[in-house]
Amino acid sequence: MPAADPIVLAISGASAQPLAQRALQLLLEAGETVEVVTSKGAIGVWQAELGIRVPLEPRAQEAFWRDRTEMASGHLRCHRWNDQSVGIASGSFRTKGMVILPASMGTVGRIASGVALDLVERAADVHLKECRPLVICPRETPWNLIHLRNLTTLAEAGARIAPPVPAWYHQPQSIEDMVDFLVIRVFDVLGYDLGNLNRWQGALGRPNSAQADQAE
Numbered sequence: 001m002p003a004a005d006p007i008v009l010a011i012s013g014a015s016a017q018p019l020a021q022r023a024l025q026l027l028l029e030a031g032e033t034v035e036v037v038t039s040k041g042a043i044g045v046w047q048a049e050l051g052i053r054v055p056l057e058p059r060a061q062e063a064f065w066r067d068r069t070e071m072a073s074g075h076l077r078c079h080r081w082n083d084q085s086v087g088i089a090s091g092s093f094r095t096k097g098m099v100i101l102p103a104s105m106g107t108v109g110r111i112a113s114g115v116a117l118d119l120v121e122r123a124a125d126v127h128l129k130e131c132r133p134l135v136i137c138p139r140e141t142p143w144n145l146i147h148l149r150n151l152t153t154l155a156e157a158g159a160r161i162a163p164p165v166p167a168w169y170h171q172p173q174s175i176e177d178m179v180d181f182l183v184i185r186v187f188d189v190l191g192y193d194l195g196n197l198n199r200w201q202g203a204l205g206r207p208n209s210a211q212a213d214q215a216e
């Protein structure tokens, strides 16, 4: 019996790195096998925003993510940002799909134009050509026309565009609640159910709905 196919989590250099960390934590907690590739841009954002140096070397990076996520479960394989000799760079390597969280506009633009300079772009290109699920979570605001056109091109090529946009209907009480909502909704696209989300059940499912009716 073959082992379950892995999921690819690509982390590029946009300003939403806590979403990537939480996604990895939830996937490992769920016992998934996760292939992680962190772009050079993402490593720069960790340094600029948090003063944290993410190791380039795969084994050291695996230890880094295990430590950050405090997760010993699941299987984790990290790849160097520019190593195009690894499994996920080939269509013959089976995966469940790939999520780019967050996706920088640079990464979006290069994938949209078929330029596979680093491993994130090559693995995304592979997922598109193999017609496997590719979920792209762009983080930038506002979007210019080039961003919009690139995202449209990717949607036309088969990618799902899932920007991490918050909602309030699940009644978040903390930033952690908001982060969980964003991450869980991204993985909903691939059919995962990664956590206890206060999902919308209709207005009648709200705790205060009966009182609200009486007050009217």
Ligand SMILES: Cc1cc2nc3c(=O)[nH]c(=O)nc-3n(C[C@H](O)[C@H](O)[C@H](O)COP(=O)(O)O)c2cc1C
Binding pocket: 011, 012, 013, 014, 015, 016, 039, 040, 041, 042, 044, 045, 048, 049, 103, 104, 105, 106, 107, 108, 139, 140
């Ligand atoms: C602190 C910081 C935050 C950034 N945030 C974003 C962002 O939210 N979205 C974006 O598209 N680029 C952002 N950038 C710029 C990208 O990191 C930069 O274009 C980088 O070359 C992208 O590389 P990558 O696409 O290979 O990850 C940010 C850069 C820094 C240093």
